[in-house]
Amino acid sequence: MTCRCKDTPLSNESGSREKFIPFPLILSKVRAVRFIGIFTLCCLLSACGKKTQVEQANEDGILIVGNAAEPKSLDPHIVTGVPESKVITSLFEGLVADHPSKDDEMAPGAASSWEHNETFTEWTFHLNPKAQWSDKIPVTAHDFVFSYHRMLHPDIAAPYAEMLYFIEGAEAFNRGGNTDFSSVGVTAVDDFTLFIKLREPTPFLPSITRHYTWFPVPKHVVTNPKFFDKSPFESFTEWSKFGNLVGNGPFQLKSWVFGGHIEVERNPYYWDAENVGLNGIRFLAIGNFYTESRAFLAGQLHTTYRLPADMVERIKKKYPQYLKEEPYVGTVFFRLNTTKKPLNLQPVREAMALAIDRDQLCKYIYTGYTPTTSYVPKMGHYLAPPSLTFDPERAKKLLAEAGFPNGKGFPRLSILISNPDARSSAEAMQAMWRQNLDIIVDIKNLDWGSYITAQQSLEYDIAVAGWIGDYLDPTTFLGIFTKGNGNNNTGWSSPKYEKLLTDAAHKPDPTERLKTLAQAEQLFMSEYPIIPVAWYSRIYLHRPEVKGWFPLLLDNHPWKTISLESK
Amino acid sequence: MLKTILGRLGQGILVLLVLYSLTFILVRTLPGDPFMEEKAIPEHVKEKKKAAYGLNDDLPTQYLNNLGKILKGDFGYSTMMTGRDVSEIIKHSFPVSFQLGIAAMIIAMLIGIPAGIISAARKNTLIDFSTMAIAMIGICLPSFVIGPILATWIGQSMKLLPAAGWDGFFSSSIILPAVTLGLITGAYLSRLTRAGMLDILGQDFIRTAQAKGLKEKSILFKHALKGGMIPAVAYLGPAFAGTISGSIIIEQIFHIPGMGQQFIKAINKQDPFLIQGCVLLYGSLIVIANLVTDIVQVYLNPRLRKS
Numbered sequence: 047m048t049c050r051c052k053d054t055p056l057s058n059e060s061g062s063r064e065k066f067i068p069f070p071l072i073l074s075k076v077r078a079v080r081f082i083g084i085f086t087l088c089c090l091l092s093a094c095g096k097k098t099q100v101e102q103a104n105e106d107g108i109l110i111v112g113n114a115a116e117p118k119s120l121d122p123h124i125v126t127g128v129p130e131s132k133v134i135t136s137l138f139e140g141l142v143a144d145h146p147s148k149d150d151e152m153a154p155g156a157a158s159s160w161e162h163n164e165t166f167t168e169w170t171f172h173l174n175p176k177a178q179w180s181d182k183i184p185v186t187a188h189d190f191v192f193s194y195h196r197m198l199h200p201d202i203a204a205p206y207a208e209m210l211y212f213i214e215g216a217e218a219f220n221r222g223g224n225t226d227f228s229s230v231g232v233t234a235v236d237d238f239t240l241f242i243k244l245r246e247p248t249p250f251l252p253s254i255t256r257h258y259t260w261f262p263v264p265k266h267v268v269t270n271p272k273f274f275d276k277s278p279f280e281s282f283t284e285w286s287k288f289g290n291l292v293g294n295g296p297f298q299l300k301s302w303v304f305g306g307h308i309e310v311e312r313n314p315y316y317w318d319a320e321n322v323g324l325n326g327i328r329f330l331a332i333g334n335f336y337t338e339s340r341a342f343l344a345g346q347l348h349t350t351y352r353l354p355a356d357m358v359e360r361i362k363k364k365y366p367q368y369l370k371e372e373p374y375v376g377t378v379f380f381r382l383n384t385t386k387k388p389l390n391l392q393p394v395r396e397a398m399a400l401a402i403d404r405d406q407l408c409k410y411i412y413t414g415y416t417p418t419t420s421y422v423p424k425m426g427h428y429l430a431p432p433s434l435t436f437d438p439e440r441a442k443k444l445l446a447e448a449g450f451p452n453g454k455g456f457p458r459l460s461i462l463i464s465n466p467d468a469r470s471s472a473e474a475m476q477a478m479w480r481q482n483l484d485i486i487v488d489i490k491n492l493d494w495g496s497y498i499t500a501q502q503s504l505e506y507d508i509a510v511a512g513w514i515g516d517y518l519d520p521t522t523f524l525g526i527f528t529k530g531n532g533n534n535n536t537g538w539s540s541p542k543y544e545k546l547l548t549d550a551a552h553k554p555d556p557t558e559r560l561k562t563l564a565q566a567e568q569l570f571m572s573e574y575p576i577i578p579v580a581w582y583s584r585i586y587l588h589r590p591e592v593k594g595w596f597p598l599l600l601d602n603h604p605w606k607t608i609s610l611e612s613k
Numbered sequence: 614m615l616k617t618i619l620g621r622l623g624q625g626i627l628v629l630l631v632l633y634s635l636t637f638i639l640v641r642t643l644p645g646d647p648f649m650e651e652k653a654i655p656e657h658v659k660e661k662k663k664a665a666y667g668l669n670d671d672l673p674t675q676y677l678n679n680l681g682k683i684l685k686g687d688f689g690y691s692t693m694m695t696g697r698d699v700s701e702i703i704k705h706s707f708p709v710s711f712q713l714g715i716a717a718m719i720i721a722m723l724i725g726i727p728a729g730i731i732s733a734a735r736k737n738t739l740i741d742f743s744t745m746a747i748a749m750i751g752i753c754l755p756s757f758v759i760g761p762i763l764a765t766w767i768g769q770s771m772k773l774l775p776a777a778g779w780d781g782f783f784s785s786s787i788i789l790p791a792v793t794l795g796l797i798t799g800a801y802l803s804r805l806t807r808a809g810m811l812d813i814l815g816q817d818f819i820r821t822a823q824a825k826g827l828k829e830k831s832i833l834f835k836h837a838l839k840g841g842m843i844p845a846v847a848y849l850g851p852a853f854a855g856t857i858s859g860s861i862i863i864e865q866i867f868h869i870p871g872m873g874q875q876f877i878k879a880i881n882k883q884d885p886f887l888i889q890g891c892v893l894l895y896g897s898l899i900v901i902a903n904l905v906t907d908i909v910q911v912y913l914n915p916r917l918r919k920s
Binding site for chain 1: 643644645646648649650652653654655656657658659661662665690693694695696697702705706709761764765768769772775776777778779865866867868870871874875881882883
């Protein structure tokens with residue numbers, strides 16, 4: 047029964063196989079070629095003459111911004127991240143606004159003027175009577191008092207409540223030690239006058255009020271019972287969701303595609319609406335920076351959040367007109383566990399710091415960053431004290447004096463990383479320490495949770511880390527290395543250092559204050575609980591038709607002064 | 614048949630319970646907590662947050678409370694997206710992944726099945742070799758290679774289609790991600806279709822049909838295709854579930870606001886409730902897809918009805 051006809055089209059014998067070419071398939075081949083041809087033609091035709099998204103947006107006055115991530119929320123009291131702050135600063139306005147081009151200058155925001163006493167401990171803000179919420183209700187001092195009450199209320203568990211600890215009695219109220227908010231130094235003198243009493247002289251208070259933690263929330267909306275279950279001070283409220291949110295900023299929420307984009311449009315009730323340069327802003331939550339750069343080059347974005355380091359050289363060659371490299375208030379450093387041998391020895395830490403060639407690191411790895419040997423970045427009138435340089439000879443000598451001549455007997459330490467980007471810098475450090483000190487270190491890559499836990503529990507040797515300032519004052523950097531601070535994680539503390547910080551806090555003269563802070567940094571750096579490597583730069587792609595966008599240390603560009611030039 | 618389906622559904626519920634338990638244990642044993650930020654949150658604030666989410670209770674209480682809530686359809690609030698409940702996140706992101714999955718499967722079937730049939734019909738010819746070589750390349754090339762190449766070439770350089778973004782199912786923004794996602798599935802599908810078709814085409818009933826003088830078209834599509842598709846169909850169900858749950862990389866490459874992105878973020882941020890929600894949804898999807906596949910297979914292969 048294995049008879050097989052010679053003419054069988056499906057026979058396995060080669061002679062008959064070729065005969066089986068079903069007609070429909072031949073036809074489909076022709077059809078397929080035709081189909082592909084027509085499809086390609088259609089695509090080409092549809093692309094020809096079609097405007098890119100950016101060209102269309104230029105005509106519509108819409109700025110398209112790469113914003114890295116989906117905001118966790120738009121409630122200024124429960125968020126902590128930069129992507130959230132970008133959207134929030136378009137929807138809300140603090141007492142003082144950012145200046146479009148100068149870091150140290152303040153522009154009027156919800157307050158049109160302000161004054162302070164001689165010691166910078168009492169501040170009075172005069173609110174702009176024309177300021178309104180986007181539902182046409184006036185913005186009053188009571189909104190600010192309510193906002194600070196809500197932010198500091200223990201029940202809401204605001205992660206950034208510390209930003210308000212400058213106010214007298216704020217910390218005790220937030221920690222639950224005092225339940226009477228009237229004891230906190232913030233009062234509405236009348237509808238348009240806000241009085242703030244501080245716990246210590248703070249000449250830079252206006253600068254701090256530009257941070258979103260100091261922004262007002264609409265009392266009449268947040269306290270609306272339909273937006274909460276038990277109390278407006280609880281964590282889970284509905285007022286900041288799309289459709290409910292009311293703000294006092296130059297823009298209002300237009301649409302929110304979860305995980306995709308948030309679009310804001312002009313707020314017609316904003317007090318300075320006629321000077322708002324854009325019709326709207328679209329914030330894209332693109333987390334992958336390669337995707338973001340591709341989208342930019344495809345004409346889908348005006349400005350990106352970040353350009354991946356390995357793309358910088360290519361962009362410099364091919365699209366130099368789009369590249370922006372601007373200083374940013376942040377420092378990259380290596381955190382050392384000073385409780386662990388031999389890192390508990392100051393000379394060892396100093397030797398490791400001296401053995402690093404920061405110029406090379408910034409040339410090849412932290413491209414565009416500024417090499418640094420001090421911790422606090424340049425800001426305002428603060429002068430970072432002179433610090434160490436690259437000195438491998440002295441480093442070797444110090445290591446020998448500490449009992450490890452030519453690295454002999456030095457234990458094998460490890461550098462902790464959690465981000466693949468940090469690997470190259472860790473590898474560079476590995477090579478430099480091996481070359482200059484004859485010591486071998488390993489690299490330990492952990493997931494984010496383990497990386498943080500290891501540092502908090504001091505179960506690490508060296509960690510690649512960084513710190514971004516919240517406001518333009520050295521205390522935003524120096525304050526974290528006090529005893530018990532959740533961000534210290536080095537095991538290092540010094541009563542002398544903390545006394546200097548306290549002394550500075552009580553000095554009403556701003557110059558003297560900064561001098562004392564510089565002394566504190568000098569003391570800190572002489573102990574080397576961290577090894578600073580570079581000051582951050584913000585490296586991103588930006589289209590030239592965006593006007594009114596200038597380099598700013600905090601990268602908080604006031605959206606209302608930006609405009610688009612339509613060609 | 615109904616009894617079998619009900620039995621399989623029962624097994625599915627058991628699988629989901631095991632999934633819930635495993636996820637609960639694994640997430641709770643991870644180092645760290647859901648409230649880790651780059652800038653550390655003060656301890657007193659963290660304690661309040663834990664209390665608000667019920668994470669201060671002992672583990673058995675948490676296990677039972679969560680399970681009770683899930684049975685009522687309440688997946689809890691996300692710790693990563695403060696104030697958003699998990700159902701809301703899934704409601705927004707899952708349909709996007711689902712639509713992308715459907716588009717990818719359509720492309721996979723449009724490419725894979727005809728390619729497999731042609732290859733089988735022209736076994737050991739140049740067409741067969743080249744089709745299968747392309748399929749092999751498709752299988753070997755991961756989507757994180759194809760995706761950026763397509764986005765750079767077609768999106769960035771030629772500006773024919775958007776390099777990133779999502780404007781819905783009936784928009785040009787779906788083409789590149791769906792093609793990227795569908796290519797690999799299509800490549801597998803073509804090989805499976807070819808194997809299935811070759812198996813059938815070598816059987817006696819086909820030879821009988823040929824001996825009876827039936828037209829080739831009729832033999833191929835009327836007699837051989839139904840049986841030849843069985844391996845491909847067996848693959849299609851799990852592949853569909855896999856395409857939806859496996860679109861994580863594509864979502865990142867093309868900035869698609871789907872559930873894969875949320876799932877990855879939830880794992881990175883140790884969001885216990887969102888992880889749980891995503892795992893249970895993906896689990897249910899795979900259970901349902903397998904069940905549907907079994908039913909279709911029984912329809913296609915009468916011999917399975919007896920077993």
